[in-house]
Amino acid sequence: MKRVIDFYRKHYKQKLFNKILTMYAIITIVSLATLSAFVYTYLNNSQVQKELDLNKQILAGVGSHLDIKHATSQQIIQQIYRDGPSASSALLSDVLSFLQNNFSDYLNKRLLQYSATGVRTPDINSFLRLLLANNPDIRTVALYSKDKKFLFTLTKDTQNYYYVDGDLQAVIGKYIATGKSYTTVSNINNMTTQESIGNLIIDYDSTAIYRTFQNKTDEMKGYIVVLTPAGDVIYDSSNRYYGKPYPYTSLLNNPSSIQRFEEESYINMQTTNKFGYWIVGVIPKSAINGNMKGLKNTLILVTVICIVAAITLTYFTIVNFSRRTKVIVQAMKKVQDGDLSVRIPREKEDELFQISSRFNQMCEDLTQYIDRVYKSEIREKHAELVAFQAQIKPHFLYNTLEAIRMRALSKKADDVGEMIYILATLFRYSVKSETIVKLSDEIEYCRLYLDLFRIRLLQKFTYEINIEPEWMSIPILKLSIQPIIENYIIHGLNMSQSDNHLTISAEWDGRDLQLVISDNGNGIEPLRLMQLRSSLEQHPPQASNSIGLINVNERLKICFGSSYGLQMNSEAGKGTDITVKIPAGQGGQQFA
Template identity: 30%
Template sequence: MQILHFLFVVLMTMRRKNMEVKTSGQLYSKLFYIDTAILCCVVLAMTVFFFTSTRNRFLEQNLKYMGMMSESADSYLKETSDIAEYIHEDLYKSSMELNDALHYLTDGPADYQQYRLDTYFDSKISEYKGIEAFFLDAFQAYQSLSRIMFYSYERGMVTEYTRDGKSYKRFADKVFLKRVESGDLVEENCFFYLKEIRDPINMQVKGCMLLGFESGKFESIRQYYSRAELAVFNDAGTVVFDSNGNYKASEIMEAEDAGTLESFLGAYVEQSQTGRYHTISYLEKRLASAVPMPVILMILLVGLGALALGETFVRYHLKRLEQRLDRILDGMIKVMEGDLKVRIPSNRNGDELDVISSYFNEMCINLEEHINKRYLAEIEQKNAEMAALQSQINPHFLYNTLEAVRMMAICNGDREVGKMLYSLAVTFRAQIKEADVITLAQELHYSKKYIELFEFRYPGQFQMLMECPEEYLQIPVIKFVLQPIIENYFIHGIRMKETDNFIRISVEKEKEEVKIVVEDNGIGMTETELAVKNRELAENFMEKQASIGIANVNRRLKAVYGKGYGIHMEARPGGGLRVILRFRPQEAPAGEGCRDREN
């Protein structure tokens, strides 16, 4: 902006030398093109920045989802592994069911049935619990358990149990035996855990249980995190689940062993292992940070909107500068023609053109003073007379006038106006006539009158509560500490569309310290805003240009009572704000109370 102003000043000088040139269109065009180029570069940089940030955000989100998918798949494997372990342990906890299983694995059908009958009669139980009941209970207890196969090493018999309570027997073939030996326990939509069954007396292995679980759960997990791919396979290289299908399990295992899995897949990879099962979650790098087309279009539209808005602002700003320059030049022409009363508006923008305008106005004033000394003396005399008249309107006169207007309103039957004027008069008198230190009763009284003024402004929209024990009323306090807090609530905190607003002022005392709590259920402040405001209050920070308010009251409290006192703000439970004023009272001033003094 300094360069722009310098160029305009140079142009003004040129026009002063050549007054026939009245337009600045050429300079306007140059500055417009330069600003447009800069604006395009800024918008382009912002668009690239937002696009890059969006890509990074999508990458971070997709990697997070991939990790969550890997955790879910691994959690399912751990859950099924634990279930298989629980079932195996439960079998050993019941001697009847374990013995039934051992006889089923070693005895022929006739001997097994004879064992069951003998056990039933000898134990004199109402219900015999064999291996079928045990497996049926397991199916009912674990919904993810889909199949159970019972394999006898001695008999070579495989018995399969399903959730409907049915069982199917067959002799083990070579393929089955090879899969059991290699641990390749995967079938369509099902994967198994092998649990050997030993005789607890001699610890000989009699057979095994193959506990099968649904592999369709992995498809549900993968669909929830759709961008990433999921592959589950066992140590033998047999696939349990593969959402992609473009890679062989053996190739993935080779790359995993070589430590080149990420480069082989060209993706970000999460891998884990539970027992004999491996989980590979991967997200292709070209898709990991891909931004959806609607998001790209939205970024471009926002960029174009920012460019259009910025272009409008540039045109408007340059037009204003051109108009201000023309006003200065027109003023110079009028002075050259002998008109010393011309004035150019200044002190509106605080830039160099305002400085030039101000100097130009001072020059005209000085010239006019030298020419019109007699008239100026007469004007000064009249100004002195006016100042003398104004000095007669003092605060006492204004207060008495308000009191006279109030009495007239009451006499005319308008008690509401009289009440409002009384509250205004009491508030006005408190600010100009009371001592610097008053009693707490007086401060609460004046605050109540001040709040009554807002009752006229916001009728029926809020309630006011004041709570102060009688023994605290004569505590001395510096005046004018509550009114700024109350005013802050009505300016910034009250909810204009609601009628259940309230403001409560209560007084508490802890040892030698007095606390005045101003509490409301208004808009309140965020935790960040409260932290910043409390830090400023603790550091006794107040902007030079700020009006009288919370910071001013805080500074006065610290100046009178010490740095350990002042104002603290906190959020009110249920919404709103609590402003706490802390001070340590000194001796109360003699002869002051909460009643109004007569004039």
């Protein structure tokens, strides 16, 4: 028992793929076995129904045959009466004469009649012989006289005249119905007195029933019997029950379609014929099952092959997944032991491929993080920010002083003092040690800078700032907007026009804030625009004439991440739009 428990824990409880294989095998076996059983049951039921339908057709044919023979007997008796209702009708008169006289007296009367008239009238003997010749299924035709107690029988080969005594049915059983036949008995009445004077008895050969389904014997299963309600056998296609009562008559009163006769059998029965006979079709289940045995064996073989194929294919598939999973587990164990150089080979592009890719990427990232101490990385980034700002400050100071100098040389005015005041304010902001400031501080700095140039250019330059007050508290990188404005003043401002205009606006997409600096200046040529965009996408940045834009873009990416920075759109002669994308939530607080 302990070995069984150990085997269960080792090979099943702790093995996911063994569980999957076991469950799949169970599902496959149950599903295919159920499907095969359903198919076999369906085909077996279809075969049973087919045989029962064929059997019903045969029974209907036998019933029609019996009805035709019954109708034939009625037509024969009608032919006797056809000449009219009077007793003087020729054939009817001859029949009455035959039944009401001894045979010798009957012959004498006919001879006297022929001598007197010279006309040969129809006689019953000729009529009956013609009847036998035209109806091969009639074995014997007979006339029975109630008054004279005789029986005249006629076959194709013989003619007999018997004096009888006793019940008519006993007479028929003794002299006419001697086996494998069935009879019809019709009254012959005196048309004047309406009294019965005798009977016309026609005995049909029951073996002729075989012809009704002869062309279906190859398809037919079981046998057909025709019985009287008392159980006497009229016809038996199996030739086993002639001359004795049918032994299963009592079971025929049970309406069940399956009965235990010689063996368990399907039963069809028809009783609607004019004779009132029971026409029974018996189909042993073994006869149908014998045909289905080959199909059953084939279904079992196909099912076993499908089960083996499905489980084999699943096994090799799961073994492949198990092997790949084992490689991943072993790699994880190596990482757990401190080996970050391990890499998982990637095969098919599936979930395990994605796990392997993520695992490899995780190892690479861990290696990089371990190679760089977290604090050292922060200091390095902070130093980069200070270095970028140091590049901007001298450049900005030079341009500002040059503007004041040019204004002082061109025109001596009182507004020089205001410009110097603005300049001093700008210097105070620029020398602050903070790296991250509020958006309101950066916008105020840009406004002072723009006022400085508005005073210088008088009526040739205007600006507009459209930013919602609730966004003013969002953190932003210091000196991230001013270099863009400066780039416009230097390269985009068109001194030949008097409507130079700059707009600073903001848009929030629910996650990030986009500051848009738009102007109607000179714009950028397509080739130059493509070069600038390429420079902004490179990391680390390469040397370029647009130091201010590239530095701002790189500082934003260092501070906020690679998905943030600058985007440029421009059309030569119409102006430029530069978008500064920053996170509205985090705001670079890790560097504050």
